Amino acid sequence: MDRFLAGVERRAYRMAWIATSSREDALDIVQDAMLRLVKTYAGRPEAEWGPLFQRIVQSVIRDWYRRTQVRNRWRQWLGLARESADDAPGGDPLETTIASPDPGPDGRLASRHAIDALDAALQALPLRQHQAFLLRQWEGLSVAETAAAMGISAGSVKTHYSRAVQTLRDKLEDHWP
């Protein structure tokens, strides 16, 4: 199990970091996912650990998103946050971004580098779109496997993935460093 986790932890961290834009939150997500895998599935055949871990990571990321949305809503309700039309909750939180990166000076500087440009483009996507994209393209999962990892239908995976590819191409293809 130690060897398996050592082999997947960096990729899981990168996925969590893209989702949260926070090193600490990403590390918490990876540790939580590791703990859940070890506690619940250590006895399962090793070949199953990969898909199981991926499903757990995506689930923990979704939980993080929901908790962040809820905290923001309660802070607003309790008057602990400034009223802002941009922060107003609405629709499915998983269809929106938590914090679209500010394309300020740092963002413009980052666009010189391929990794930063891709990170920023992924972070600007709604959670489900960037999850579908990373699982399909990076993890190489099939539509059905991606649907299982994300807990949504295969049709939704196709829609989210297609939109993600289109948006990323629009943003990056002609400006890729």
Place this chain on the structure above:
Amino acid sequence: MSERQDDFLRRTRLVLDEAEQGVDGATRTRLAAARREALAAAGRRRPLWLLPAGGLAVAAAVAVLSVGLWRTPPLAGSLDALEDIALLSDEADPAFYADLEFYAWIAAGAPPLEDDNG
């Protein structure tokens, strides 16, 4: 799929791989520590005195929330608020999430159950 799109996707994979390889040393150290902690924690048994703590915390939150909702206008419906509490309570028993409707029913003032013994 067009050749142009294939090229784009191939490049994104390379960039993602490169980023994975480039995770800094401090973060790698933290990840290794997190892994060791997860493996160690999975082998530890939770102290018995801690077992009811999560459930009690949730029950207390539900009670406070129920009174609050009774005294003030609801934020977005009692069930939404209960879901919020469940989400924010990391220690909540997973069964709690499945029983949200039951807790909402209780909070709404459930009628007393009939006594099986007569």
